[in-house]
Amino acid sequence: MAADRIDGKAFAEGLRTRVGGWASDFEGAAGRKAGLAVVLVGEDPASQVYVRSKGKAVAAANMNGFEHHLPADTSQEDLLALVERLNADDAVDGILVQLPLPDHLDDQAVIAAIDPDKDVDGFHVANAGRLAVGQTGFVPCTPLGCMMLLADRLGDLSGLEAVVIGRSNIVGKPMAQLLLDANATVTIAHSRTKDLPSVVRRADIVVAAVGRAEMIKADWLKPGATVIDVGINRLPPADGEERGRLVGDVDYGPASEIASAITPVPGGVGPMTIAVLLRNTLVAAYAHAGLDAPEGL
Numbered sequence: 001m002a003a004d005r006i007d008g009k010a011f012a013e014g015l016r017t018r019v020g021g022w023a024s025d026f027e028g029a030a031g032r033k034a035g036l037a038v039v040l041v042g043e044d045p046a047s048q049v050y051v052r053s054k055g056k057a058v059a060a061a062n063m064n065g066f067e068h069h070l071p072a073d074t075s076q077e078d079l080l081a082l083v084e085r086l087n088a089d090d091a092v093d094g095i096l097v098q099l100p101l102p103d104h105l106d107d108q109a110v111i112a113a114i115d116p117d118k119d120v121d122g123f124h125v126a127n128a129g130r131l132a133v134g135q136t137g138f139v140p141c142t143p144l145g146c147m148m149l150l151a152d153r154l155g156d157l158s159g160l161e162a163v164v165i166g167r168s169n170i171v172g173k174p175m176a177q178l179l180l181d182a183n184a185t186v187t188i189a190h191s192r193t194k195d196l197p198s199v200v201r202r203a204d205i206v207v208a209a210v211g212r213a214e215m216i217k218a219d220w221l222k223p224g225a226t227v228i229d230v231g232i233n234r235l236p237p238a239d240g241e242e243r244g245r246l247v248g249d250v251d252y253g254p255a256s257e258i259a260s261a262i263t264p265v266p267g268g269v270g271p272m273t274i275a276v277l278l279r280n281t282l283v284a285a286y287a288h289a290g291l292d293a294p295e296g297l
């Protein structure tokens with residue numbers, strides 16, 4: 001039987017609408033809009049498209065977006081100076097520096113300069129540490145979005161076997177911690193894992209975050225598994241195509257014959273990332289203004 005398609009796009013739209021309502025309440029209570037600063041260095045076209053779509057989402061959710069577009073040859077010093085200015089700016093609740101940065105810039109040093117209480121990406125070591133020890137902090141948007149989809153689909157995850165494929169600081173590691181906090185039994189697999197198919201085959205929940213197009217095959221899945229596909233890979237253009245198709249890390253068609261539920265690409269995890277970014281920004285705004293965040297945000 002074909003798997004249910006987990007509609008991340010629809011879930012994200014619902015979340016964005018709820019956040020937009022709370023953002024209006026925030027404006028009434030705080031006398032200003034919540035604000036997200038987005039910093040983009042360089043001209044990478046994909047990043048530009050992505051930053052523009054964030055800007056639109058922010059405005060649609062009744063928040064302010066402050067875009068800072070710096071030239072590709074910006075110095076580390078100038079970028080750090082901008083981050084310091086945004087840290088000190090009371091109109092700015094959240095700061096996102098679009099990654100990856102050009103090669104001459106140090107991603108880690110720039111992230112370290114962001115005020116952890118404005119780090120709505122959840123990339124600062126203070127927030128990674130808070131997540132690791134179970135304190136309240138900002139959780140990276142993509143894994144938090146994946147957890148929302150899993151909770152919506154499965155409810156209680158206690159005792160379920162989860163396999164996360166990929167160990168990045170941005171997705172794999174925080175994803176594993178969130179699953180552990182939800183009482184799943186968690187395995188983190190990666191490129192050096194021995195016999196990856198047999199590890200994946202024990203999973204009730206598979207989270208694929210390796211960045212390799214269609215690498216995870218249908219016959220690796222336990223029948224009935226729930227599959228969350230974080231990968232966004234563009235295939236080379238086929239004959240007559242202008243651009244290649246977007247595909248995930250999971251071989252979707254065949255996998256959807258074995259899984260009980262699976263996220264598509266596009267329209268799965270990607271839209272959740274942006275919706276959670278708005279949510280994290282509003283959480284930051286309430287804290288910054290010294291106001292209690294609404295229940296459910």
Ligand SMILES: Nc1nc(=O)c2c([nH]1)NC[C@@H]1CN(c3ccc(C(=O)N[C@@H](CCC(=O)O)C(=O)O)cc3)C=[N+]21
Pocket residue numbers: 050096097098099100121141232246265266267268269270271272273274
């Ligand atoms: N500091 C920082 N934080 C980020 O969160 C961050 C970043 N840097 N750098 C780039 C990546 C990429 N990323 C995406 C988010 C949503 C979609 C998304 O909505 N994708 C659509 C498809 C869009 C399309 O058609 O191209 C979907 O999956 O349905 C994609 C990519 C966030 N990133």
